Amino acid sequence: MKLKLTLITLLFSLHCIAQDYNVDMQVYKSDVSQTSYARDSTANALVIYDYGNSFIDKETFWLRCQVKQKIKILKAEGIDRGEIEVKLYKGKSSKERIKNIKGATYNSENDEMVKTILEPSAIFREENENYTLVKFVLPKVKVGSVITYSYETQSRFITKYQPWYFQGPDPVLYSEYNTSIPANYDYHVKLVGGRLLDVNDVTIEYNCLEVGRGGAADCTIRKYVMTDIPAYKPESYTTTSLNYISRIEYELNEVKRFDGGVDKLSKTWDDVDKELKTDADFGRQIGKRSLVKNLLPSDIMSIEDQLEKAKTIYQFVLENYTWNGKSERYDVSVKELLKEKNGSVFEINILLENLLNSEGFQVYPVLISTRENGLPTTIYPILTDFNYLILKTTINGKDYFLDATDPYLEFGELPFRCLNQYGRLMDFENESSWEDIKPQGYSLRSHRVNLNFEDDAFFGKVESKFTGYHSHGPKQGYLENPIAYKEGKINSNADFLIENHEVLDFDKTKSDFKEILELSIEPEIIGNKIYLNPFIFKFFTENPFKLEERSYPIDFGYKDIYSYSMKLHLGENLKVAEIPSNISQKLPNNSGTFIFNVESNGNNELTLYFKVKFDLAIYAPEYYDYLKKFMSQVVENQNNTTIVLEK
Secondary structure, three states, X not given: OHXXXXXXXXXXXXXXXXXXXXXXXXXXXXXXXXXXXXXXXXXXXXXXXXEEEEEXXXXXXXXXXXXXXXXXXXXXXXXXXXXXXXXXXXXXXXEOEEEEEEEEEEEEEOOEEEEEEOXXXXXXXXXXXXXXXXXXXXXXXXXXXXXEEEEEEEEOOOOOOOOEEOXXXXXXXXXXXXXXXXXXXXXXXXXXXXXXXXXXXXXXXXXXXXXXXXXXXXXXXXXXXXXXXXXXXXXXXXXXXXXXXXXXXXXXXXXXXXXXXXXXXXXXXXXXXXXXXXXXXXXXXXXXXXHHOOXXXXXXXXXXXXXXXXXXXXXXXXXXXXXXXXXXXXXXXXXXXXHHOEEOHHHHHHHHHHHHHHOOOOEEEEEEOOOOOOOOOOOOOOHHHOOEEEEEEEEOOEEEEEXXXXXXXXXXXXXXXXXXXXXXXOOOOOOOEEEEOOOOOEEEEEEEEEEEEEOOEEEEEEEEEEEHHHOHHHHHHHHHOHHHHHHHHHHOOOOEEEEEEEEEOOOOOOOEEEEEEEEEEOOEEEOOEEEEOOOOOOOXXXXXXXXXXXXXXXXXXXXXXXXXXXXXEOOOOOEEEEOOOOEEEEOHHHOEEEEEEEEEOOOOEEEEEEEEEEOOOEEOHHHHXXXXXXXXXXXXXXXXXXXXXEO
């Protein structure tokens, strides 16, 4: 009764979300006549029905996966959904194959539904050393078409069971995946993405596989269903889409042979620790003081202050060895780095580890995955999830994460690409463990403006300060080409003229960048009134959040502050005619604030204060609507605020 009730509820909800679309593979006239999808007016196409079925063939023991889709084309940008690609992998002794490709396009002509079949001549193959790419193009696809296609893949490569993507670039009304896995195959099953399954049913099929001499195995039959799935649409402030697209993945753990033996494929972290400790490209190059003997100058070795010594060693590596942009954990050779003076991130940071270790610092390598590479799996070890190496050391009771690939970072700062939540700290004497990677403090961008009014123009200066991650770009831009950096300031804003530019106390190894601009501004003057937008520099010219719905986190990478203040000296000939209203806004749970104040005092001065503060590095999807409204007000304030002065 409970199962029947669940199915009835699901069918009812499907009827509600499908509107006049029919959630099955059959195409109806109403499917073709529909012209939109109410829940996402921006959708280029709509996946009405998405079906998959994967199982081990009883006779060949190959993995078979049957796929069916029914798609509505809503806009011209969605016409390319009629071009299907399937990648078939090749191995040394076998290769995947595809069977039973079928497809059709349904259009409305003279108020009648017309079906056009996929012809064999529209199926193409491209061969590569590692795979075969099969393409087929459905005929007569246009806006308003409904397309259907189906095929089956067959594979002997069952180490990774066929994954299933519920989510993609288009909204999906209904996605169903069925699996049949023999009991002698034990897989790690991982549901990725924040969406929950609408159906997750499990049954047992007895003796689904039989071999000679009485060998047999039962099968676990699973049915997974998701409904009303929004399209995944990339937007600012996120990591790779692989972190968030809803899907099911499989990793083969072990195979129980019919003769009673067990083949263990998946590893524990204890297995990985032992493997990496003796790995020629990793563990055997860590903590080897002989590799760096006599490499450090004596003046560095004689530094007594521990923190100062560590910083100097870090700077020594930055100044003498260059990152070549590679981050592979293979063919790692510190000796080669010492010879060539450039190398991979593993080589450079292992060199730094050896130098710090030789001077008595306790240093641990930390394997991480960069923001573009996706979050590593924490349930069980998959070494291919990691593509980068950083270090962790503790000095005077404070932890520091280090990466000697970027000369514009301060000691203890990591490149932005490394801010991906966590990594695996490798302690070969004890055991490895997960380590949170969170930048300390706030990154700041600040402008302090001081202006005087003379001869129908404003003259004054802007003191700007950038700290943390906001400082990296200005530091690099200024050091690489000071003239181009200044010209970039001039060209980015035609509303003022820069009279002079000065950078204060520049040091690329420090986590800040300070500059002063002397400038003049000609405001808009109509009659005896002066109109001035006080934001000479704008932090946000448009709202970065534009989606109707966002199902994945808003990942800034770090906490930050945007601060702007202005003091206008009006003199004896000006008075304030109109000033904007003050604003005070907060994000839920005090996770961010927006303050805007304008005041006029009796000394012919007008002061303005603006501050936006984000107190979280990562906001959950539930904050999206709040952030969208919050940023809309911030952008509106900067773009359209006007102060009216009167002569």
